[in-house]
Amino acid sequence: MIFDSNYDLKDESETLRLAKGIASHLYPGMNLYLRGELGAGKTTFVRGILRGFGYQDKVKSPTYTLVESYSLEGFTIYHFDLYRFKNETEWDDAGFREHFKNTSICLVEWPEKAGHILPKPDISIELSHRALGRHLRLIAYTALGTECLKAII
Numbered sequence: 001m002i003f004d005s006n007y008d009l010k011d012e013s014e015t016l017r018l019a020k021g022i023a024s025h026l027y028p029g030m031n032l033y034l035r036g037e038l039g040a041g042k043t044t045f046v047r048g049i050l051r052g053f054g055y056q057d058k059v060k061s062p063t064y065t066l067v068e069s070y071s072l073e074g075f076t077i078y079h080f081d082l083y084r085f086k087n088e089t090e091w092d093d094a095g096f097r098e099h100f101k102n103t104s105i106c107l108v109e110w111p112e113k114a115g116h117i118l119p120k121p122d123i124s125i126e127l128s129h130r131a132l133g134r135h136l137r138l139i140a141y142t143a144l145g146t147e148c149l150k151a152i153i
C-alpha cells in the first residue's frame, strides 16, 4: 500500500458520485479491485464509474458470465464478477487473461476468488456495511493509483 483514503457514504447516490469522480482520473491500462461482502455496493460503484465515462445504459452484474464488456471511446472497460470463478483453466480458455492490457480498464469484483492469477491492482476499493450506508476505503498500490486518489480528495 502506498496511499489510502476513507469515506462514509450515506446512500447509493453518494456511492455513485464518488465513483463518477474517480472515473475522470482513470486511464486505460489501470486495474481496480472491488472488495466487500455480498450487497456491499461493488456493482453500484462500477455503475458510477461507467456513468462517469458517459455510459447511460443498464449495467448488468456479470455473476454467471464472469465478465461484461463496455466499448467506450478508444478503450474498453471489462467488469468482472468472479464470485463463481472455478479454475485457472476456465480463465485461460475464455481468454480473460488477454483483457488485461493497456487499452482497457479492468474492474474486478471478488478478486480474492481468483487469487494469484490476477495482475496487481492500481487501486483497491473496499466497501463495508454500516448502520447507515457504507464505509469505503480506497487503497492505491501504484503511482498511477496514488495520483488518482490524490486528485479526488
Ligand SMILES: Nc1ncnc2c1ncn2[C@@H]1O[C@H](COP(=O)(O)OP(=O)(O)OP(=O)(O)O)[C@@H](O)[C@H]1O
Residues within 6 Å of the ligand: 009, 010, 011, 012, 013, 014, 015, 036, 037, 038, 039, 040, 041, 042, 043, 044, 045, 061, 081, 109, 132, 133, 134
Ligand atoms: N452508500 C450506500 N448506502 C446504502 N446502500 C447502498 C450504498 N451504496 C450502494 N447501496 C445499495 O446496496 C445494494 C447492493 O449493491 P450492489 O449490488 O452494488 O452490491 P455488490 O457488492 O455488487 O453485491 P454482490 O457481491 O452480490 O455482487 C444496492 O441496493 C445499492 O443500492
Ligand SMILES: [Mg+2]
Residues within 6 Å of the ligand: 042, 043, 044, 061, 081, 109
Ligand atoms: Mg456485484
